[in-house]
Amino acid sequence: MDDPVLVEVLRGGLVESRHRGAAAVVDSEGATAFAVGDVARPVFPRSAVKPLQALPLIESGAADRYALSDEELALACASHSGEPAHVEGVARLLAKAGLDVSALACGTHWPSSQAAAFALAKTGAPSALHNNCSGKHAGFLCVARAMQIDHAGYWRPEHPVQLAVRAVLEDLTGATLSQACCAVDGCSVPTWAVPLTNLAHGFARFGSGRGLSTLRARAAARLRAACAQKPWYVAGTGRFCTEIMQLLGARVLVKTGAEGVFCGALPELGLGIAVKCDDGAGRAAEAIMAALIACFLPLSDREHAALARFARPTLRNWSGLEVGEMRVVEIGHATTYD
Amino acid sequence: MDDPVLVEVLRGGLVESRHRGAAAVVDSEGATAFAVGDVARPVFPRSAVKPLQALPLIESGAADRYALSDEELALACASHSGEPAHVEGVARLLAKAGLDVSALACGTHWPSSQAAAFALAKTGAPSALHNNCSGKHAGFLCVARAMQIDHAGYWRPEHPVQLAVRAVLEDLTGATLSQACCAVDGCSVPTWAVPLTNLAHGFARFGSGRGLSTLRARAAARLRAACAQKPWYVAGTGRFCTEIMQLLGARVLVKTGAEGVFCGALPELGLGIAVKCDDGAGRAAEAIMAALIACFLPLSDREHAALARFARPTLRNWSGLEVGEMRVVEIGHATTYD
Numbered sequence: 001m002d003d004p005v006l007v008e009v010l011r012g013g014l015v016e017s018r019h020r021g022a023a024a025v026v027d028s029e030g031a032t033a034f035a036v037g038d039v040a041r042p043v044f045p046r047s048a049v050k051p052l053q054a055l056p057l058i059e060s061g062a063a064d065r066y067a068l069s070d071e072e073l074a075l076a077c078a079s080h081s082g083e084p085a086h087v088e089g090v091a092r093l094l095a096k097a098g099l100d101v102s103a104l105a106c107g108t109h110w111p112s113s114q115a116a117a118f119a120l121a122k123t124g125a126p127s128a129l130h131n132n133c134s135g136k137h138a139g140f141l142c143v144a145r146a147m148q149i150d151h152a153g154y155w156r157p158e159h160p161v162q163l164a165v166r167a168v169l170e171d172l173t174g175a176t177l178s179q180a181c182c183a184v185d186g187c188s189v190p191t192w193a194v195p196l197t198n199l200a201h202g203f204a205r206f207g208s209g210r211g212l213s214t215l216r217a218r219a220a221a222r223l224r225a226a227c228a229q230k231p232w233y234v235a236g237t238g239r240f241c242t243e244i245m246q247l248l249g250a251r252v253l254v255k256t257g258a259e260g261v262f263c264g265a266l267p268e269l270g271l272g273i274a275v276k277c278d279d280g281a282g283r284a285a286e287a288i289m290a291a292l293i294a295c296f297l298p299l300s301d302r303e304h305a306a307l308a309r310f311a312r313p314t315l316r317n318w319s320g321l322e323v324g325e326m327r328v329v330e331i332g333h334a335t336t337y338d
Numbered sequence: 339m340d341d342p343v344l345v346e347v348l349r350g351g352l353v354e355s356r357h358r359g360a361a362a363v364v365d366s367e368g369a370t371a372f373a374v375g376d377v378a379r380p381v382f383p384r385s386a387v388k389p390l391q392a393l394p395l396i397e398s399g400a401a402d403r404y405a406l407s408d409e410e411l412a413l414a415c416a417s418h419s420g421e422p423a424h425v426e427g428v429a430r431l432l433a434k435a436g437l438d439v440s441a442l443a444c445g446t447h448w449p450s451s452q453a454a455a456f457a458l459a460k461t462g463a464p465s466a467l468h469n470n471c472s473g474k475h476a477g478f479l480c481v482a483r484a485m486q487i488d489h490a491g492y493w494r495p496e497h498p499v500q501l502a503v504r505a506v507l508e509d510l511t512g513a514t515l516s517q518a519c520c521a522v523d524g525c526s527v528p529t530w531a532v533p534l535t536n537l538a539h540g541f542a543r544f545g546s547g548r549g550l551s552t553l554r555a556r557a558a559a560r561l562r563a564a565c566a567q568k569p570w571y572v573a574g575t576g577r578f579c580t581e582i583m584q585l586l587g588a589r590v591l592v593k594t595g596a597e598g599v600f601c602g603a604l605p606e607l608g609l610g611i612a613v614k615c616d617d618g619a620g621r622a623a624e625a626i627m628a629a630l631i632a633c634f635l636p637l638s639d640r641e642h643a644a645l646a647r648f649a650r651p652t653l654r655n656w657s658g659l660e661v662g663e664m665r666v667v668e669i670g671h672a673t674t675y676d
Binding site for chain 2: 002017181193280281
């Protein structure tokens with residue numbers, strides 16, 4: 001089935017590039033409030049489900065046992081930019097569980113923050129702490145320590161930590177996570193393909209607590225509060241997730257995933273959102289997510305204008321000349337930006 | 339009209355992302371040897387036509403007057419990585435015309451080469467010399483100087499240098515470049531949207547000299563020889579254009595453009611190639627170009643295996659684990675990689 005074009009990239013008066021995709025907005029009972037494209041096709045959510053993957057960190061008692069701060073909980077939900085305070089926060093998280101960088105199995109890459117990468121390159125090279133997933137991995141390690149089990153191989157599908165993560169994902173999304181839909185994520189943990197409707201349903205429940213056990217609903221509320229309080233730790237300077245949550249606070253939780261995935265929750269409305277850009281483009285997934293938030297969430301004029309910067313960005317070249325724009329199409333209310 | 343999926347990105351056993359696009363392979367008489375997708379829709383070729391845009395550099399007499407080397411001519415055709423020898427080469431090109439960096443209007447960005455960016459960040463900041471288009475701009479400036487006209491505003495559509503470039507593009511592609519299909523490129527010069535069949539035809543003529551004036555055919559041959567001799571100067575370390583031309587020498591000329599465009603010539607066959615990935619993804623455009631070269635050009639086993647690295651790359655994560663692959667579909671002969 002062909003997904004429709006959801007984002008057009010214009011240069012001058014012509015469409016230069018186009019992004020197809022699908023998106024679902026679902027309430028906590030599983031009813032679809034909005035859907036476009038094939039929302040039943042399984043999609044690897046990648047890092048977009050990190051807030052859900054962090055639930056065992058609370059539920060296992062690890063967060064209390066190690067007295068984790070909001071910053072540290074936000075890092076466990078993060079795809080961070082590898083800026084100094086991110087890296088220090090993850091090191092602190094590990095230290096609280098009696099571990100250090102050597103326990104991380106996420107692999108190493110340079111910070112996505114150019115400023116952080118340049119500063120680091122002057123004196124050294126990145127470690128696994130700089131990996132955008134290091135906070136999530138530190139969280140997994142805390143869970144293993146709190147469960148008093150061997151943390152070696154904590155990233156493998158059969159390890160008790162990943163089994164706990166999988167059970168949480170199945171509970172929230174209502175999807176069966178079978179071997180056939182399992183692949184290896186960029187940081188080596190399992191990623192399971194799940195339909196967008198299920199992902200959106202999972203985020204509706206995560207955002208509202210409805211349909212979850214009391215323990216799980218409380219855990220979700222704690223993670224949401226941590227992300228709303230410390231959104232810089234969920235992404236980083238100038239990043240979409242950080243800026244949206246700085247703008248809208250606890251009224252929205254958004255989380256990016258690789259290959260054009262975006263998930264989010266609008267807790268006050270009890271809605272969850274899941275977006276997949278077919279070609280994997282993050283620029284389009286961000287614009288779609290911004291447009292969907294603007295569709296559903298009551299916004300002040302200031303907030304609406306701030307979101308427009310993401311939903312309908314002006315494109316400039318290296319000399320600062322305006323050369324075009326991006327626009328979201330096929331999402332009804334998004335025409336508020338027309 | 340819907341372009342077909344030409345590239346699939348697999349994670350585990352599932353397709354995670356998919357890229358649609360169009361491609362044309364045309365001979366020097368304008369006959370289509372292969373076409374997929376909407377090859378009649380105008381596409382901004384962006385930097386993919388730099389070798390064509392460099393023709394006035396030869397035809398104006400500037401290349402002889404300033405005794406330009408193969409390295410300098412390759413830089414005039416380049417989207418370079420901003421590595422030290424690129425930057426030095428462009429400075430030399432400008433100096434030969436009695437100019438310096440202050441004459442460049444391409445704007446400034448950090449080198450795309452991470453190593454070059456890190457080295458530069460240790461001591462300073464980029465200048466317009468580091469812009470990937472600085473060699474093309476230096477070439478334009480040489481043309482203005484050789485024409486003995488004011489080089490100020492050399493990047494504007496109405497400047498004699500851009501009028502000369504436009505006339506060359508119209509001659510080679512056979513397309514009429516009207517205001518309606520004109521936009522501003524990343525480096526501020528005009529970019530005209532042209533159908534892929536016309537772009538491929540233009541590259542067939544550029545590669546073979548057929549259908550061109552003797553002067554123009556000679557100019558094209560000189561630029562082709564420069565790129566074949568010095569492919570590192572056309573892109574940079576580890577880049578697709580450089581590696582393909584290092585592998586295949588004068589048998590192929592390939593040039594990348596922003597937003598998923600690729601153009602190329604197979605001179606010994608008299609064929610031109612033009613590719614546009616609808617969503618602007620460079621990874622897909624590269625894979626399609628590699629597959630098309632493998633379809634048409636007679637290759638040794640070693641060359642075929644080397645191209646497979648681009649046409650069907652294995653995808654690994656930050657820990658080096660194999661997580662998936664990219665594969666080209668819908669391009670008949672590309673199944674030689676199945």
